[in-house]
Amino acid sequence: MGSSTSKPRKGHKNPKHLPKVGTPENLEWRHQGERDDAFKVFGGRTGAIVVAVLVVAALIGLVLINLP
Secondary structure (H helix, E strand, O other), rough: OOOOOOOOOOOOOOOOOOOOOHHHHHHHHHHHHHHHHHHHOOOOOOHHHHHHHHHHHHHHHHHHHHHO
C-alpha cells in the first residue's frame, strides 16, 4: 500500500465548494434549499400556484353554499 503522498490528487473539472457554516451565504443556501424542497411537493412553482387557487376557490364555494 502506498502512502497518501505517493500520487497527486486529481482535481475536479467544476469544483463546487459549500459556504462556511454560520455565514450569511450559508443561511441563504440553506433557505434556498428548503424553498426548493417545499415547491417540489406540488410539482414546482406553477403547481403550488394551482393548488393555492383551488384552495381559495373551494373556500369561496363553501362560503357561498352556507349563505342563507
